[in-house]
Amino acid sequence: MxxxxxxxxxxxxxxxxxxxxxxxxxxxxxxxxxxxxxxxxxxxxxxxxxxxxxxxxxxxxxxxxxxxxxxxxxxxxxxxxxxxxxxxxxxxxxxxxxxxxxxxxxxxxxxxxxxxxxxxxxxxxxxxxxxxxxxxxxxxxxxxxxxxxxxxxxxxxxxxxGLPTAFHAVEQAGIKLGDNVVIQGCGPVGLNAAILAQLAGALQVIVVGGPALRLNLAKDFGVDAVINIENMDAADRISAVKELTGGRGADVVIEATGVPAAIKEGMAMVRDAGTYVIVGQYTDNGEVNFNPHLDLNKKHMTLKGVWGIDLSHFYRSIQIMAKYHQRFxxxxxxxxxxxxxxxxxxxxxxxxxxxxxxxxxxxxx
Structure with missing residues (x-):
């Protein structure tokens, strides 16, 4: 038995x-x-x-x-x-x-x-x-x-x-050398996305989330800045991201929170002509409103959703672990x-x- x-x-x-x-x-x-x-x-x-x-x-x-x-x-x-x-x-x-x-x-x-x-x-x-x-x-x-x-x-x-799921998200994000990247959420998917964003060539990786236990691990993993959601409201978090990115916002933002309200906030963190990747909305937690003209169209934003993984994400994640196991x-x-x-x-x-x-x-x- x-x-x-x-x-x-x-x-x-x-x-x-x-x-x-x-x-x-x-x-x-x-x-x-x-x-x-x-x-x-x-x-x-x-x-x-x-x-x-x-x-x-x-x-x-x-x-x-x-x-x-x-x-x-x-x-x-x-x-x-x-x-x-x-x-x-x-x-x-x-x-x-x-x-x-x-x-x-x-x-x-x-x-x-x-x-x-x-x-x-x-x-x-x-x-x-x-x-x-x-x-x-x-x-x-x-x-x-x-x-x-x-x-x-x-x-x-x-x-x-979290690692292959984050791999799929980072792959869809198309992070380039020198990009400023924001990760919303510091659970397993968010933390792995922060690792992979660094390996993809991001110049700066900023993690927005909580609690402090998770943010401290993000810092141990080498991210450049953390923003604790327990210490400031959405408007202040958006301002903090813009201060860290020359006033423009991030080239890429990856949402890994599972909280619908994070979507509109994340869109505001993306620079004009930047990319927003949503991977955390795995289940139906409700709706969110945004202005399609101001929040998306006028910003010339690329918006992508990510669902699940395939063998390539799983297999290559293990290869990454094998190469970088001592670092992370x-x-x-x-x-x-x-x-x-x-x-x-x-x-x-x-x-x-x-x-x-x-x-x-x-x-x-």
Whole structure:
């Protein structure tokens, strides 16, 4: 039997259950979970804020573990044959068809209507397909990445889903050498965006957010300035950004807050003919009003939304970790490790920002 955390329905306390160990299809693998993360998406799942979730589910969409067994040869995305004991991770997105209009014509596989996600849009009836479990069933065709030696499991899970999500946002932002960049929000996505903006060549990276615990880590990661939202109102925050950017505003602003009210504020932080990228609005938290003439059109602003990740964002994020692990030490994002028995406390701590990153160790690693 396999112990797993089951989220039966929104707002119901997550409980621990015993499930039968799965029988492996040809091309499948069984993973012993080392770490799984608890992120903002899991809080949304708990509150029922995401559409199309087939409760009951086993959450945990970004994970790292050891190969226990395979049924037939199974390879990682580099074509390497995997063996028992290999430490791997895998892209949580599965069943992207690569055959529909969005995949082939729009080149936007994150909008493929067939894609499903471990820990989010697979229900427990589909199998042990979430990381809040002692073991995870890797279906045939799941994109597996063997961790480079330089990337320890704790560092990988410290980056978690925030790193590839931020990678997608920074890629869409098109940051150029010498740009002034503002990151709104200093949760895992915002902090990773601040790291990647520096690597992309930003001359100055400014992080707007709170609480101080997160802003202090942003400074440790090398950002040039932080603006604490607890110490000033929106107008003062906008003025502070303009003071730091020659009175014009930032070349690029990336929103990673999840708060709709941050959108209009962020638009005001963008310079004329600058770029605004919205990545934090993963669930429907309401509407926001802005003036399309003054806030967008007259500013000649480029406005982009970012949804999800694909294999390129996931794979290249791990490569970045391997090269820059000593400089940024992603494990510093982890505030606390939890057992499966503590999962409800972990959810609560994430929701109320008591931690930066909460990590589950289902096997007591």
């Amino acid at each position: 396999v112990r797993a955390a089951l989220m039966e329905k929104p707002l119901a306390k997550v409980r621990i259950v015993d499930l039968p160990e799965p029988k492996l299809e040809t091309g499948a693998a069984l993973l012993e979970t080392i770490y799984s993360e608890v992120c903002g998406t899991d809080v949304h799942l708990f509150h029922g804020r995401l559409a199309g979730v087939p409760y009951p589910i086993i959450p945990g969409h970004i994970n790292v573990g050891r190969i226990m067994q395979t049924n037939g040869p199974v390879y990682d995305v580099d074509g390497n044959l995997l063996h028992s004991g290999d430490v791997v991770t895998f892209l949580d997105v599965h069943e992207t068809c690569h055959n529909c209009w969005y995949c082939l014509v729009a080149k936007a596989s994150t909008r493929c209507p067939h894609r499903k996600v471990y820990g989010i849009t697979y229900g427990v009836q589909d199998g042990i397909l979430g990381g809040w479990s002692e073991k995870i069933y890797l279906k045939p065709g799941v994109k597996i990445v063997k961790l480079p030696e330089q990337v320890k499991p704790e560092a990988f899970i410290g980056g978690g889903c 030490a992603w494990e510093r994002l982890i505030s606390r490790h939890y057992s499966l028995a503590d999962i409800n406390q972990a959810l609560d701590d994430v929701e109320y920002c008591r931690v930066i990153k909460a990590v589950i160790a289902p096997n007591g690693n």
